[in-house]
Amino acid sequence: MLHYKTIPEDYVRRTEQCAAAAQAALACNRAAHVTALRGHKLPQLAALSPKVRAFVERSAALCEPEHVHVCDGSEAEAAALLLLMRQQGTVRPLPQYDNCWLTRTDPADVARVESRTFICSERERDVVPAARAGARSALGNYIAPHDYDAAVQERFPGCMKGRTMYVIPFSMGPLGSPLSKIGVEVTDSAYVAYSMRVMTRIGSKVLEQLRKDEQFVRCLHSVGVGGGTAGWPCDPARTIILHRPADNEIVSYGSGYGGNSLLGKKCFALRLGSVIARREGWLAEHMLIVGITDPKGRKRYIAAAFPSACGKTNLAMMTPSLPGYKVECVGDDIAWMRFDDDGVLRAINPENGFFGVAPGTSEATNPIAMSTVFRNTVFTNVAETPEGGVWWEGMGPAPPALTDWRGQAWTPDTKTPAAHPNSRFCSPAEQCPIIDAEWESAAGVPISAILLGGRRPAGVPLVVEARDWAHGVFMGAAMRSEATAAAEHAGKVVMHDPFAMRPFFGYNFGDYLQHWLSLPRPGRQMPKIFHVNWFRKDQQGKFLWPGFGENSRVLEWVLRRCDDEPCHVTTPLGHVPAPGALNTDGLGDIDMDELFSIPKDFWLKETECIEKYFTEEVGEDMPSEMWNQLNTLRENIKKA
Ligand code: O2Y
Numbered sequence: 001m002l003h004y005k006t007i008p009e010d011y012v013r014r015t016e017q018c019a020a021a022a023q024a025a026l027a028c029n030r031a032a033h034v035t036a037l038r039g040h041k042l043p044q045l046a047a048l049s050p051k052v053r054a055f056v057e058r059s060a061a062l063c064e065p066e067h068v069h070v071c072d073g074s075e076a077e078a079a080a081l082l083l084l085m086r087q088q089g090t091v092r093p094l095p096q097y098d099n100c101w102l103t104r105t106d107p108a109d110v111a112r113v114e115s116r117t118f119i120c121s122e123r124e125r126d127v128v129p130a131a132r133a134g135a136r137s138a139l140g141n142y143i144a145p146h147d148y149d150a151a152v153q154e155r156f157p158g159c160m161k162g163r164t165m166y167v168i169p170f171s172m173g174p175l176g177s178p179l180s181k182i183g184v185e186v187t188d189s190a191y192v193a194y195s196m197r198v199m200t201r202i203g204s205k206v207l208e209q210l211r212k213d214e215q216f217v218r219c220l221h222s223v224g225v226g227g228g229t230a231g232w233p234c235d236p237a238r239t240i241i242l243h244r245p246a247d248n249e250i251v252s253y254g255s256g257y258g259g260n261s262l263l264g265k266k267c268f269a270l271r272l273g274s275v276i277a278r279r280e281g282w283l284a285e286h287m288l289i290v291g292i293t294d295p296k297g298r299k300r301y302i303a304a305a306f307p308s309a310c311g312k313t314n315l316a317m318m319t320p321s322l323p324g325y326k327v328e329c330v331g332d333d334i335a336w337m338r339f340d341d342d343g344v345l346r347a348i349n350p351e352n353g354f355f356g357v358a359p360g361t362s363e364a365t366n367p368i369a370m371s372t373v374f375r376n377t378v379f380t381n382v383a384e385t386p387e388g389g390v391w392w393e394g395m396g397p398a399p400p401a402l403t404d405w406r407g408q409a410w411t412p413d414t415k416t417p418a419a420h421p422n423s424r425f426c427s428p429a430e431q432c433p434i435i436d437a438e439w440e441s442a443a444g445v446p447i448s449a450i451l452l453g454g455r456r457p458a459g460v461p462l463v464v465e466a467r468d469w470a471h472g473v474f475m476g477a478a479m480r481s482e483a484t485a486a487a488e489h490a491g492k493v494v495m496h497d498p499f500a501m502r503p504f505f506g507y508n509f510g511d512y513l514q515h516w517l518s519l520p521r522p523g524r525q526m527p528k529i530f531h532v533n534w535f536r537k538d539q540q541g542k543f544l545w546p547g548f549g550e551n552s553r554v555l556e557w558v559l560r561r562c563d564d565e566p567c568h569v570t571t572p573l574g575h576v577p578a579p580g581a582l583n584t585d586g587l588g589d590i591d592m593d594e595l596f597s598i599p600k601d602f603w604l605k606e607t608e609c610i611e612k613y614f615t616e617e618v619g620e621d622m623p624s625e626m627w628n629q630l631n632t633l634r635e636n637i638k639k640a
Pocket residue numbers: 110111112257258259260307308333355356422486487
């Protein structure tokens with residue numbers, strides 16, 4: 001639990017009279033935000049359920065904000081937040097589009113900060129596998145309870161002085177769905193308050209729900225003091241993101257950016273979510289969800305895990321090239337999945353919007369995203385055109401003059417990128433023209449297959465089906481991919497990223513694998529598991545597979561396999577399409593032999609890498625089944 005100072009006696013009265021206080025502040029010309037919120041009807045603290053109120057009051061006592069604003073989720077509130085952000089210099093309008101806004105962050109606050117992200121528990125082993133005890137782990141940064149408390153006490157007291165503390169009640173998943181969960185984020189960032197209304201379902205309806213069931217995740221966030229720019233305060237030197245699963249608590253300080261500050265996303269939906277999911281017997285995964293309708297009108301849903309920047313949003317919004325196929329989007333980043341009483345795995349997208357990487361998004365790569373993002377969107381760190389539009393690398397030809405993401409004049413001769421490589425659009429999911437009719441279904445959508453993938457330039461075939469569930473779990477454990485721009489690792493290194501969850505495990509990875517292995521039960525319909533790789537290259541460095549909409553050909557084969565059609569052959573790695581079974585009609589020259597080759601030397605080295613990883617990162621917490629699977633793979637390769 002956080003340690004809070006006593007609440008100032010007049011505090012509640014002060015915040016309940018927030019509108020009046022706003023007027024007063026305006027009169028003494030203290031804070032521009034007050035103008036924006038003036039006259040807006042503020043819900044009373046007294047209307048909060050007791051636990052929410054206690055959390056808000058404790059947070060306020062700790063952070064000492066000037067005002068407290070409980071977000072009701074209304075349009076008027078959104079307008080007020082935008083006006084305030086304009087006055088503060090946090091957003092600029094983009095007149096070329098409808099209700100679109102541009103934010104430029106401090107250049108030191110542009111991405112998730114993995115090295116400063118920690119999970120707290122009584123025992124280190126709850127978080128970090130045995131092999132890494134006492135050392136730094138790539139699979140989970142541990143922080144001890146006393147260090148956690150100290151980190152909070154070093155940063156939060158008085159950090160919101162002179163600011164408004166926004167209280168954001170939010171639902172991850174459709175409100176009222178048995179698969180959904182509720183959080184309350186308090187933050188001193190209007191940008192976070194506005195973005196949370198896009199990325200989650202916020203406001204009074206959530207408070208109503210909380211009056212029926214008081215369970216929620218407490219999320220405390222401050223952009224911090226002492227650094228940043230006028231429109232983007234932050235404290236990069238002292239940024240820290242803390243999770244305490246046992247107390248359903250997230251605390252984040254110093255960064256206003258994406259995954260560090262929109263606490264419903266990676267912090268709640270994945271890190272805390274994975275812990276809750278294990279406790280309650282379900283899965284919280286870094287997966288997109290899509291519905292695929294075949295030419296006969298039969299619809300199936302798949303979930304797919306890819307590390308950041310592997311074309312996940314492109315797959316989630318795919319325009320299939322195969323005639324008669326339709327792909328519809330349920331979610332582009334996170335899946336919460338639970339077996340129902342009939343043994344069907346059902347998934348919801350806990351989010352309400354897309355926080356997608358802008359660079360590389362174009363009419364050619366993702367026309368659906370392009371028709372989603374130019375309304376009601378906050379763009380962060382993209383370039384601005386003189387006409388008040390946006391541009392990023394990979395969107396199309398560079399305009400002759402731009403303002404880059406740092407606010408500097410930019411021309412095509414400039415040596416640095418116009419948009420930051422991790423620049424983002426934050427858009428409502430409902431605007432996606434192919435949003436699935438069932439995307440807000442309370443019951444979730446039934447999952448037929450799970451895809452795992454990565455960016456593997458060499459050695460890894462286009463698609464491989466796992467022999468069974470345990471083999472699929474091994475495939476997930478052994479996943480590797482070229483590193484992404486969102487993480488802190490620069491350059492092109494093929495990194496281990498099991499289940500695309502490496503930065504997001506909320507508990508010991510060995511226990512996570514054990515949880516996955518424990519899921520098959522009599523009466524459950526286990527989805528088939530596949531590993532895909534759209535990124536294999538030939539000797540000349542050219543992609544062997546066209547990707548994008550042509551990936552629908554792989555999905556077609558996947559769905560045929562889900563129907564148990566015998567369109568496969570068995571290889572040392574698992575099942576792959578039988579000769580001729582993958583529809584390549586009209587694709588021209590595809591070197592199928594190279595695309596599906598299984599080079600012996602490569603795979604013997606790969607098994608060594610996997611063994612080293614399992615040994616050095618997991619050790620005795622690795623379930624024995626994973627060692628069995630590795631031995632089977634090695635034997636299969638040797639025999640081939
Ligand atoms: O760098 C950030 O803060 C954003 S990271 C992100 C955003 C949306 C979806 N996925 C990711 C990710 O890192 O996986």
